[in-house]
Amino acid sequence: MTTPIFTFTFLPFFLLFSSTLTPITANNLISETCKKCAQKDPNLSYKFCVTSLQAAPNSQDADLRQLGLISMNLVQHNVTNTRRFIKHLLKNEELDKFVRVYLDDCLDLYTDAIPSIKQAVKDYKMKDNRHANIAVSSVAGAATTCEDGFEERPGLVSPLTKRNHEMFQLCVLALLIINMVSSPFY
Template sequence: MKDLGTLRYFLELEIARNDTGITLCQRKYALDLLTETGYLGCKPSSTPMEPNLKISKDDGEPLCDITSYRRLIEKLLYLTVTRPYICYSVNRLSQFLAAPRTSHLQAALRILQYIKRTPGQGLFFPSSSTIQIKAFSDADWGTCPDTRRSLTDPNINYEFCVASLESDSSSHSAKNLQQLGQIAIELDQRNVTSTTSYTKRLLKSKKNNLDPFVKAALQDCLELYSDAIPTLKEAIEDYRNGHYDDANVKLSSVLDASTTCEDGFKEKKGVVSPLTGRNDDVFQLSAISLSIINMLKK
């Protein structure tokens, strides 16, 4: 048996390791996919799917060439091996393989624009960290016009949930779950606003002497959170009016913004995100709000 040495490339997976840990990515695979589809020079997108997109099996015109759509989704599914944050979008579109339409293809091409933004992004397994599994589920399935299903089941830190709600004095007088949900969304809004202001201060401060990569990542985060502020304002209004499905979609986009922001700093080895704690708070508060909405809809 021959020793082939340290594993570096296998089945389109690129493996790199050093003292800090192991990185898995599919950069070459992603770039090949962009080249094959003619999207190598496309305009990058900050999200894999439009936040307010409600897609169904009857949207748009039937595709003449369904084979190309199926091949594209097949390749995107393999890309989720190292990019789990596109799983929801890809799996959602894979439901239309039998009879894809123009709207489904446009949504799939949006994912390619998102991949163009960070083609080398992947997974990092640190060598020195405690084993802790964190997960979340995208929570806008309840707005699916085809199934009306809701799969909202985020993995929430319940100690954080209790501490956050107790920190707001108005939660002590909440008479029902509906009022508690509004308080949770308003807490999320204040947290996002605070994070946006904090990010602006980091970018403007002359004392920080930011690395160009970190500065670019912070600018991306600022854009994401700036968009999230009006989105949360609309979510609060939808929630007050009992439009839970609409509020669900908007809160899901805010939750995605927190993970997209944090993932941006992982593109470069050794970079530590200055927003990790704040991103986690936004994620948790959004997940709490989504869970309460799900309970109200049952």
């Protein structure tokens, strides 16, 4: 039995070519998702997106839908930690009275955000993306409202600027992924 010359000639080229193709991995999915999300919304930093998702447990094996859930879990974690941080700041007896007033407002906002993000996760798991979107949007609004409060008083510096900005970016990421998985092209 003779083997066609085609097999010996083209098989090595095929193997060489196929080995150079990039397999679709979770890191590629994270990178591509973050690239698309950062292009769609200037409020989201590509680097922040990639760093956040890659640091999350189970993100390396996640598909896009799972990345949406992971992003909401990151929001939930951030809400809880920021609330705890605000409580810690409020224990300072020497805190400026105006800072204290705005921190109290932020504590209320972040406290209200906890059930909102939990509901968003439940809705998303039930594939009720519209309601998940609404709930995540309200959490994003909490971060923005908190930060805006400090800007009402000239010269007052928010001790939560970094945390509020990160919270907002995490919410934007979650919203963009929710919209991506809601798309008929997903």
